[in-house]
Amino acid sequence: MATGRKGPNPWGEEPPLGSKSEQNIRDKASGTASRENKEREPRANVPLNRRRFFYGGAAVLSGLASLFGAYWLNKQKGPTAPPVITDLPDLPDRRLDLTRMRSNISILAQKDWEGRLAGSPGQTKAGEYMARLWSSWGLKPKGDGETFFQSFPVPSFSLSPVNGRMHLVAGENKGNLADNLIGMIPGRDPALRHEVVALSAHYDHLGKWDNQVYPGANDNASGVAVLLEIAKAAIQSPTRRSLAFFLFSGEEGGLIGSKYYVEHPSIPLESLIGLVNLDTVANGDKSDFIYWSSGNLPWREVMEEAARATNIRLQPQDRGMHNSDHFPFAEKGVPAISVLSGTWLEGNHTPGDTLSIINTEKLQKIAEWSWRFVYTLAESAGK
Numbered sequence: 001m002a003t004g005r006k007g008p009n010p011w012g013e014e015p016p017l018g019s020k021s022e023q024n025i026r027d028k029a030s031g032t033a034s035r036e037n038k039e040r041e042p043r044a045n046v047p048l049n050r051r052r053f054f055y056g057g058a059a060v061l062s063g064l065a066s067l068f069g070a071y072w073l074n075k076q077k078g079p080t081a082p083p084v085i086t087d088l089p090d091l092p093d094r095r096l097d098l099t100r101m102r103s104n105i106s107i108l109a110q111k112d113w114e115g116r117l118a119g120s121p122g123q124t125k126a127g128e129y130m131a132r133l134w135s136s137w138g139l140k141p142k143g144d145g146e147t148f149f150q151s152f153p154v155p156s157f158s159l160s161p162v163n164g165r166m167h168l169v170a171g172e173n174k175g176n177l178a179d180n181l182i183g184m185i186p187g188r189d190p191a192l193r194h195e196v197v198a199l200s201a202h203y204d205h206l207g208k209w210d211n212q213v214y215p216g217a218n219d220n221a222s223g224v225a226v227l228l229e230i231a232k233a234a235i236q237s238p239t240r241r242s243l244a245f246f247l248f249s250g251e252e253g254g255l256i257g258s259k260y261y262v263e264h265p266s267i268p269l270e271s272l273i274g275l276v277n278l279d280t281v282a283n284g285d286k287s288d289f290i291y292w293s294s295g296n297l298p299w300r301e302v303m304e305e306a307a308r309a310t311n312i313r314l315q316p317q318d319r320g321m322h323n324s325d326h327f328p329f330a331e332k333g334v335p336a337i338s339v340l341s342g343t344w345l346e347g348n349h350t351p352g353d354t355l356s357i358i359n360t361e362k363l364q365k366i367a368e369w370s371w372r373f374v375y376t377l378a379e380s381a382g383k
């Protein structure tokens, strides 16, 4: 059960951006992103050592610090400052940091990473950034050769419009490789840890064409940012069952990474009791979500209860001509869904899919729902 926050400091005992090594990783990855987002997101880029100075200085120079603190707290309350913490009353007292999620979206969507096309240098940089975070948090690598990376072949691509949206068209295979990332948090109950609850999100996007970057902030830096936040929360509080985290590449080229994984699983597919795939989850109305599924969902009630507790609408929808990375798992008999924003198609696969279309309150809602659902499923006693 939650104990609530102990002190008046909304960031808790520690500065919100985690360990210094994590901050270094984020600073290094930010590059131009921090400069570009300075006006929109002043807080996300405050160096950790300055925050430490603030926290340390408060004890010694109380007068000066409270003056600065009042100014600083006032800034948090401004109209553009997103709420920082999601409290989950029925769950262990874990913090989901909205500022860090937004910051991770802007890092992934930065121009330097050129739209993260599968097999491109930008996708590689994004993968390396996330692997460094996982490594610093202590996730167990489940990719090739004791790393987080699972390499697979991808063709070259071209870009073509279909019904007003751009799509990748696969060309020849010229020896390019892309990477899935696979990490795990072993369960703490020896009797249940062979059962695994999985969370996935694809981190690739359409790339850069005709000098136009397709940043893919909603598709799917948003799902990745939520997944990273859940992994960070879960590592601090291992559940009875194990948790698996998949960051797929090649989704935009036709689910290439997830199809490869189900044919080359490093975590046996039979052990997966459920997979939730997050894809384009943060634009539009804050409470409006849909999901695609195929086949039976033994945990449908848990999923719906988490939606009620989070106060969101999560409606089943026919996926029509669209698809996402839950599908190869569902075809292999794993109960699996993809969760999307109800309005995911708006601005999708255009250069306008930037941080500006991300609804911060919605990001908070989907992170909260994900944590409730994943935690409950992995922690509950029976099947």
Ligand SMILES: [Zn+2]
Pocket (backbone or CB within 6 Å): 219, 252, 349
């Ligand atoms: Zn897409």
